[in-house]
Amino acid sequence: MPLLKLSSPHAHSQTSTRWIMQQVLLACLPGILLLSWHFGPGILINLLLTCSSALLAEALVCRLRRRSLAQLQDYSALVTGVLLGVCLPATAPWWIPVIGGLFALLCGKHLFGGLGQNPFNPAMAAYAFLLISFPVQMSIWPLPQAVEGTHWLHTLPGTDALTGATALDAWRNKGLLMADEFWQSDRLQPAMLQATTSVALAWLLGGLYLIARRIIQWQLPLTFLLTLLVFGALVWGLDTSHHIPPWLHLAAGSAVFAAFFILTDPVSGATSLKGKMVFALGAGILVISIRTWGSYPDGVAFSVLLMNFAAPAIDYYTRPRVYGHDKAHSGMKSGGQHK
Amino acid sequence: MSTTAPSQTAPSQTTVSQTAPALASSPPASSAVSQANYGKISADGLWHNNPALVQLLGLCPLLAVTGTVVNSLGLAAATLLVLLGSSLSVSIIRNHVASSVRLPAFVMIIASFVTCAELLMQAFTYELYQILGIFIPLIVTNCAILGRADAFASKNPPLPALVDALMVGLGFAAVLVLLGAFREILGQGTLFSGMELLFGPAAAQWQITFFSDFQVLILLLPPGAFFGMGLIIALKNLIDQQLKQRAKPQPVATEKASRRVRLTPSA
Numbered sequence: 001m002p003l004l005k006l007s008s009p010h011a012h013s014q015t016s017t018r019w020i021m022q023q024v025l026l027a028c029l030p031g032i033l034l035l036s037w038h039f040g041p042g043i044l045i046n047l048l049l050t051c052s053s054a055l056l057a058e059a060l061v062c063r064l065r066r067r068s069l070a071q072l073q074d075y076s077a078l079v080t081g082v083l084l085g086v087c088l089p090a091t092a093p094w095w096i097p098v099i100g101g102l103f104a105l106l107c108g109k110h111l112f113g114g115l116g117q118n119p120f121n122p123a124m125a126a127y128a129f130l131l132i133s134f135p136v137q138m139s140i141w142p143l144p145q146a147v148e149g150t151h152w153l154h155t156l157p158g159t160d161a162l163t164g165a166t167a168l169d170a171w172r173n174k175g176l177l178m179a180d181e182f183w184q185s186d187r188l189q190p191a192m193l194q195a196t197t198s199v200a201l202a203w204l205l206g207g208l209y210l211i212a213r214r215i216i217q218w219q220l221p222l223t224f225l226l227t228l229l230v231f232g233a234l235v236w237g238l239d240t241s242h243h244i245p246p247w248l249h250l251a252a253g254s255a256v257f258a259a260f261f262i263l264t265d266p267v268s269g270a271t272s273l274k275g276k277m278v279f280a281l282g283a284g285i286l287v288i289s290i291r292t293w294g295s296y297p298d299g300v301a302f303s304v305l306l307m308n309f310a311a312p313a314i315d316y317y318t319r320p321r322v323y324g325h326d327k328a329h330s331g332m333k334s335g336g337q338h339k
Numbered sequence: 340m341s342t343t344a345p346s347q348t349a350p351s352q353t354t355v356s357q358t359a360p361a362l363a364s365s366p367p368a369s370s371a372v373s374q375a376n377y378g379k380i381s382a383d384g385l386w387h388n389n390p391a392l393v394q395l396l397g398l399c400p401l402l403a404v405t406g407t408v409v410n411s412l413g414l415a416a417a418t419l420l421v422l423l424g425s426s427l428s429v430s431i432i433r434n435h436v437a438s439s440v441r442l443p444a445f446v447m448i449i450a451s452f453v454t455c456a457e458l459l460m461q462a463f464t465y466e467l468y469q470i471l472g473i474f475i476p477l478i479v480t481n482c483a484i485l486g487r488a489d490a491f492a493s494k495n496p497p498l499p500a501l502v503d504a505l506m507v508g509l510g511f512a513a514v515l516v517l518l519g520a521f522r523e524i525l526g527q528g529t530l531f532s533g534m535e536l537l538f539g540p541a542a543a544q545w546q547i548t549f550f551s552d553f554q555v556l557i558l559l560l561p562p563g564a565f566f567g568m569g570l571i572i573a574l575k576n577l578i579d580q581q582l583k584q585r586a587k588p589q590p591v592a593t594e595k596a597s598r599r600v601r602l603t604p605s606a
Binding site (some may be wrong): 135 | 555556560
């Protein structure tokens, strides 16, 4: 290969890690702005803490491995910090984002060898770690500011914030209420649902920007969201009075965010386009299953981690056809000839 | 499972099958091992061939019940007792059991000792027995025990077999207790809590509280055991690396004569 003479014209690509990460950060902006508009400045404080602890951890590892600190400039630690920060509840105590940021970088990324080596999405690994370790602090969300008297500028005297259940939490704890009774009760503030829906739309906007910039492929989020709708509708049809309606799967929780920003992680996901679609399909089925039958109200982080486990196997069975061959050599029959 | 065990078990099994017909008449290995090097047996059991850190055997109870030091100690004591008894018995009957039926025989012996340990714990430390639950009967499936019976005790006289069992058992116990302490301190902020379950009411005051009102649930759950285990194995490898580097300067002088570069990784 080195002997191959290449002559001009060359197509130049500006896709460096740094550029991609900058675009991802840019695409996160609308979601972050809406989140902090609805849930107060806690979101921004969380982001500040996750990002600074993530950068600190990255710097520490660079020191330990005697590498140049210039690695910090590729923004990847910052992106991990942002992706983790937006998942955390705005009322979380300060040590939750700090532990999360440190865990994401140290255990999620650098224990496995650093950028490009991590089998799991670091942000989701840290989120799952926090959710399992500190279930109480991780499931209290403040009410969005549209609810009377909960705006963070003028909360009720003597209180820090009013908290309420997120849509999936409320549904998980609705007990024996039928669906229409649930909607008539005050277990779920309509403002909470409006807030999460508008935030989901903001993530969608950011995701569309990433697709337009060709940083992510549109097939993956589409497969994931369609799986949520179709499989969600099937499961909902089994028991319409107790299972989550499919539209709520998209409007509540982190589904849209995960579709565009988490599942599209190029390192911990599958590689080929077909593989990515299988990856998204599996994640969607897992999300619905966990939300319907699991013990946690939301299962996006766990689904992503489980599919990260499966990504090597998916890659093994979805190898693309090599140029010059009639068929793709994938699965057991390939005998590993294209390693 | 035996494939994960380096060096020790695999070659030994071949020697057993080769020498099997001769076993009944004269034990071939016993003369060589009669001057057994107890220092080497101890170093292997405790460090170089540690069942938990190197052979990675017996991980199921190791990961499941090491939430606190007292749980670890309870399991370690039971395992040590079974290991001592089974190694001694296997060594005593080693010349009277045909090689084709040796594994069932060993398992029966181990199972009897596990039953003894279970009944003893039921009698004297009933609460701890209830906490450890299924993992006491499951000691029977601990590959480290069957591994020692087959790889060492079945080829050696009783005394070396007993020393080997003691050292392997202590090596396993050390890892259990270390992991238990790690998870207890970082998981619930205490050390030596609940020791009265094992050592009587006086031990209730042994508890050291580092952080009160503190809980990191994941470290008390099985994932925490994997984190801790990984860190302990990494620590052992780091220490081994340091020892190797410290020992290096001497062989360097002798190797200077030949300029050959070693391409294969040294085993």
